[in-house]
Amino acid sequence: xxxxxxxxxxxxxxxxxxxxxxxxxxxxxxxQDKFDTYIEIADVQALTDNFNNPDKVRKSVKELVxxxxxxxxxxxxxxxxxxxxxxxxxxxxxxxxxxxxxxxLERNPTVKNEIKQKKELFGQSGESITYGFLGYPVSQAADxxxxxxxxxxxxxxxxxxxxxxxxxxxxxNSIYGNTLITPEPYLSEIPRIKGLDGNEKMGKSxxxxxxxxxxxxxxRKKIMSAVTxxxxxxxxxxxxxxxxxxxxxxxxxxxxxxxxxxxxxxxxKRGCVACKKELVNKMLEFLKPIAEKRKYYxxxxxxxxxxxxEGNNKAKKVAQETIKEVKTSMKINYFD
Ligand code: TRP
Numbered sequence: 001x002x003x004x005x006x007x008x009x010x011x012x013x014x015x016x017x018x019x020x021x022x023x024x025x026x027x028x029x030x031x032q033d034k035f036d037t038y039i040e041i042a043d044v045q046a047l048t049d050n051f052n053n054p055d056k057v058r059k060s061v062k063e064l065v066x067x068x069x070x071x072x073x074x075x076x077x078x079x080x081x082x083x084x085x086x087x088x089x090x091x092x093x094x095x096x097x098x099x100x101x102x103x104x105l106e107r108n109p110t111v112k113n114e115i116k117q118k119k120e121l122f123g124q125s126g127e128s129i130t131y132g133f134l135g136y137p138v139s140q141a142a143d144x145x146x147x148x149x150x151x152x153x154x155x156x157x158x159x160x161x162x163x164x165x166x167x168x169x170x171x172x173n174s175i176y177g178n179t180l181i182t183p184e185p186y187l188s189e190i191p192r193i194k195g196l197d198g199n200e201k202m203g204k205s206x207x208x209x210x211x212x213x214x215x216x217x218x219x220r221k222k223i224m225s226a227v228t229x230x231x232x233x234x235x236x237x238x239x240x241x242x243x244x245x246x247x248x249x250x251x252x253x254x255x256x257x258x259x260x261x262x263x264x265x266x267x268x269k270r271g272c273v274a275c276k277k278e279l280v281n282k283m284l285e286f287l288k289p290i291a292e293k294r295k296y297y298x299x300x301x302x303x304x305x306x307x308x309x310e311g312n313n314k315a316k317k318v319a320q321e322t323i324k325e326v327k328t329s330m331k332i333n334y335f336d
Contacts, residue, residue: 008028013046018249018252022252042143067213089146140164166182195245244272
């Protein structure tokens with residue numbers, strides 16, 4: 001039986017952090033064994049937000065691919081490719097744009113939220129929201145359907161985008177005949193990772209993230225300033241590990257000593273500084289194999305480039321098949 005296809009995408013706007021790893025990457029590593037896996041480096045989508053910063057997007061593409069390879073994405077199992085090398089995605093986006101109203105896009109909760117954040121962060125007025133930005137869910141529907149994705153592993157914040165894609169697929173199929181596959185979201189067990197500052201989300205732009213590529217000194221500094229139980233003042237005060245970010249990370253990276261950490265913390269037998277130092281050591285141990293693999297790929301960029309070229313070629317074949325079917329259904333296959 002043919003394996004099901006999973007398609008997921010990630011915007012190249014910086015390095016991966018622990019939130020990406022535990023919230024998504026770790027899950028992809030498992031999925032690549034079971035499914036025909038496509039991982040899209042969504043450079044065109046990144047440009048919707050960063051059209052005035054092409055250097056950042058360009059630089060991030062390779063960094064991101066190296067991050068993915070370093071955590072264990074296996075190019076023999078998963079196809080890693082760059083969105084802009086597949087113009088069929090852009091073609092599909094144009095065709096699908098007839099099937100979505102502007103009002104529907106404006107009501108998309110993810111888009112709505114992002115517009116709100118943009119206004120808060122940059123004081124942008126509604127007028128500066130571009131056509132490309134508002135339409136990125138349509139382009140994302142093209143990403144998913146071009147590769148005949150059955151399942152889309154994403155975090156919770158992306159669910160409205162999958163829903164939007166499903167609506168486009170239904171509309172397309174009902175007008176032009178059954179052509180596209182309807183995707184399902186595939187949520188990972190831990191959808192959202194908290195930041196070092198206790199924020200509900202670890203985020204690139206929030207300044208509360210540990211990046212997989214952080215140097216040991218940076219990791220140390222970040223952990224030493226992580227938020228602990230605010231009610232613990234003295235070293236021997238009893239504390240509540242459940243509100244402590246240091247405990248949260250001990251747990252997240254699977255410290256085998258976790259039970260002791262918890263019991264000592266509750267009993268007032270563990271100072272926060274010592275506890276943070278232990279976490280630094282465990283975190284560096286956790287990051288070490290990733291850092292070693294990164295070194296290897298950084299010293300062998302030709303290998304990375306070849307992986308991408310092969311990925312692009314393989315992805316292109318599937319997208320070409322899809323566009324052919326789509327054009328036939330839409331009766332714009334003039335010379336077949
Ligand atoms: N929008 C996703 C994000 O910001 C990235 C993405 C692009 C994606 N294309 C995709 C996710 C296709 C899933 C499927 O994280």
